Amino acid sequence: MSPQRRSAVVAGTFFVVAAVTAVVALALYQPLLGDPAYVLGAGADTRVLWGALLEVVLAACCIGTAVTLYPVVKRQDEGVALGYVCGRLLEAAVIVVGVVSVLAVVSLRRGTTAGGVPGGADDGARVAVAEALVALHDWTFLIGPGLVIGVNSLLLAHLVYRSRLVPRWIAVLGLVGGPVVLASSTAVLFGLYEQVSTVAGLAALPVTAWEMSLAVYLVAKGFRPSPVLVPGPVPPVARSAVTAAA
Secondary structure (H helix, E strand, O other): OOHHHHHHHHHHHHHHHHHHHHHHHHHHHHHHHOOOOHHHOOOOHHHHHHHHHHHHHHHHHHHHHHHHHHHHHOOOOHHHHHHHHHHHHHHHHHHHHHHHHHHHHHHHHOOEOOOOOEOOOOHHHHHHHHHHHHHHHHHHHHHHHHHHHHHHHHHHHHHHHHHOOOOHHHHHHHHHHHHHHHHHHHHHHOOOOOOOOHHHHHHHHHHHHHHHHHHHHHHHOOOOOOHHHOOOOOOHHHHHHHHHHO
16 A cells, blocks of 8 residues: 555545544533533433543544645645644644533532542532533534634645545535535624524535545545655656646
């Protein structure tokens, strides 16, 4: 397996794992996110902790896609490629902040601080703090998988569109999906509709289709012949030959 083929498979796998862990983690969080009185009940801490672990994996996959693709796409435009890496790092950092907020709710339900010291807050105060932590998680969900992922999708789609590393129709999905989810997240930010709503779900479909079609293509086919895969300076004749083959 050539280095480019290996990079394609690894990047595609990261995209798939990221999508799966994001969906499963959100489902596992529901007892905590959907119940303001979670900290006063029996809880479902084991389930929530598994969700937190999956979101850590999700953050690692965000970084993994950027690190894996950077050596390939930087030959198309190093500045944009570096912007994509930074964007994915920011996305991962925001996700981790959300994980920490969820873990803090678990500690609050157990009546202890992270260090194991008994907490002395009354029930009303504990519920209020838990609601604030859940709100923090909700905002990270909007900023990370919403606003930031919209920008990241646009950057990567631009790179693969210009370099022809994947079929144009896949890149176009990213060029459309990125701005759409960015606009939708901005609308949610200003209260035009709810984050969990039909409109927001429909707005997320193009970017989801972009990531999944890109992932499947990279794993199944790898990168298409492109001048950016030719090491060193590419003579005009070689560039034309590779472009014709694509």
